[in-house]
Each structure stands twice: as structure tokens, then as C-alpha cells.
Amino acid sequence: MDKLVIEGGKPLSGTIVIQGAKNAALPILAASLLADGTTTIDHVPDLLDIDVMLNILRELGCRAEHSGGTVVLDTETAHTSHVPESLMRQMRSSIFLMGPLLARFGETQVYQPGGCAIGERKIDLHLEGLKALGAEIEELGNRIICRADKLRGADIHLTFPSVGATENIMMAAALAEGRTTITNAAREPEIQDLQRFLNAMGAKIMGAGTDTITIDGVQSLTPCRYKVIPDRIVAGTIMVAAAATRGHVTLQNTQPAHLSSLIHVLRRAGVQIVVDGDIIKVGSATRPKAVERIVTSPYPAFPTDLQSQVMVLLTLADGVSVLKETIFEGRLKHVDELSRMGADIRVDMNAAFIRGVPRLYGATVEATDLRAGAALVIAGLAAQGKTVVEQIHHIDRGYEKIETMLSRLGARISRYSPVPNN
């Protein structure tokens, strides 16, 4: 397994261009199945999760090429709607394929994507949404068989604004007969991006970004060319890394509005932030201030995907901060690893009480999930001495060559791959 070795204590400095958003690209790739022919998607990051999605699409019979940030996907040759269990298990987001496959083939067979390191991650809202559109769903152990001769528009109220369920329903409803209304829909920017993409293919969808989305089904969609939005979580990770190392970094190709809750928190911590169009400048020369209370919640509130990274900054703050995780029950696993680096954190239920320390110290730590891994990298950059981050395949799921990106900002970070035995 690869690992990252970081010599900490050097402030980040320089300019970086932010990659395309993984969480926007994944549903957009799945949604491409709704149109027959060749769709071109630009600004698709080169990541493990994207590779898994493209491999699934190839397994379904599509032709897919990914080079220079562009995916060219020909769906005309898609011939099956059955996703193999082995691929399904590699990535939870494969569940996004249910909606488009059902709409295209009238049936699909997928498998439970299973739990994961950050929590149980149920799919009941996805299944209820598809049922409301007229699908019959049979669950045989891990296997889920879904059939619908015809999908019909429906009023669907989500009991929780699930990002994935909102996207799955939007994709299936795009080709359903009549109008679908989703209430208590998730409002994340990636949902707005999916709406723009589907509408570029000829769908009639309104309201993404609000809690009510209306989809007027159309008979067919046509392939198009589309550019994915910038990754707000990668941008946020770099912003926190700049602040934690007391550096100065300019981020290009961002959408600052997507980061307003993080910008607010960082400003409360005393970090200097200047926003100018799609550029964000982050600077910090002094010890951060504690932030009394941060609670993760659905967008536009503070994102769970930045909780672990911000926790690292707060471990170095002057005073006690409280960070409460409300989205995923298992998302405080990085606390143990940060404690090994000298952080002073007490966890009570889903809240972390963080007493800032003057410095962290390098240690060998293990990435337990994608964002926790990114947090440990930030901790390593800010710490005194050498940090080794293991299990970095988690990080490769969401950050395009993280060591290259950070080296460009002056970090002393290298990847080590095991030497094969023969």
C-alpha cells in the first residue's frame, strides 16, 4: 500500500488551480446513460472513484475514454443493466446508476453498496423514491432487482435531504411520464450541476439549489458536452491547509459562494480571506482562534466533508472549540490519529471538544476514510517533524495526486509505493 511521508512545519505558499468536483462528476457520468450516443464531459478529475464509475459503465457495454480531464462516453453500445457486485462494492456512489438504468432499460439489478467507514449509509430513500415513480423493487439478500415498464411522475417528499437520493430520483424522473416534485430535496451545488447537465441534454428540471425540485419528464434526451463545477471540498481542504500551516495560498477556479460556510468559520478563526471573482486568497500568520461551535448539516450549512480538516486547524487554536457531526455517525475516527500527533480532543457522542495545543508532532497515522485522510495530511503539514500517512488509497478516491498538488505549494511531501517482490 502506498503511503505519504511529510516533513512538516513549512507554510504553504503559491497558487493552485482547483480540480473538477468528484461529487458532481459521478452522478453526471451515471446520468449520461439517459441519452443514447456520445457525451463529452470536461474537467473530470483523475481519481480512483472516477475510474470505478468508468469501469462500471464499460462493464455495462459503454465505451469510455478519460484523458486530459475529459471523458468521452459512448452509451450507444450499453447492453446490460446489471451491475456486478464486485464493482458495486468498490464505491457507494454506484447506487446512482439505479435511476438512469431503470429509466433506460426498464429494469436494473444492483447490489447493496454496503456500509462504510463513516457510517451505515442506508439507501431506503433512493428505493422509496424509485418506488414512488412506479418501480417494483425486490430485495434478495444483497441483490436489488428493480423493474418498471413505465416510470410515472410523482410527488416525493424526502424525510431527509439526501444528496444521492435527490440525484437518483432526478435522473429517473427526467424520462418519466408527467411531473415529479421532490420536496425537502438536498440543495448541494452538485445537485444544481446535475440539473444543468440534464437540462443541457434536453431535460426539463427546475428548482435545484432550493428544497423543491420539479422535473417534467421528456421522451428522450440527447448527448451533449458539459464542464463539471470546481470541487468545493478540495478547495476547502487547501484553504484549511494554508491556514493550519500559517501560509498564503491563492486558489483559482473556485466558486466562493459554494464555500461560504467554511469562509465564515475560517474568518471566525482569524484567518484572512479575500474573494475576487473565482479566486480565493487565504492567509494566516498567527495562531488561529478557537471557534465556539460548528455543526455539520446539509448545504448551505457547514459540510460534513470538511469537518475533519477543520478539526485539525482547531487542534492548533487558542482556546476550546466544539465541532458536532450530525450527518454520519462514524465520522470522528480521525480523532484517535490526531491525538497520536499531540492533539487534545475529547469526544462525547457525536461532538468533539477540542482544546487547542501550541503544536502537533509528526507520527505514523492511518487514513480511515477519504476526508479523514486529507485531515491527517494537513496535520502532517502543520506538525513539527515527520508524519507518515498510511492507507492513502482512501485519499486517492477524492484528491488528484495530492502530493503533487501540495508540493507545488512548497510542501515537503512524497509518496512511497511498496517495491514488488519480483
Ligand code: UD1
Ligand atoms: C454525498 C456525498 C458525500 C457527502 C454526503 C453528505 C457524493 C458522491 N457523496 O453522499 O461526499 O458526505 O453527500 O453531504 O455526492 N441516508 C439515509 N437513507 C438514504 C440515503 C441517505 O438514511 O437512502 C442518510 C445517510 O445514512 C446519511 C445522510 O442520509 O446519514 C446523508 O447521506 P446522503 O446525503 O445521501 O449522502 P450521499 O449521497 O451518500
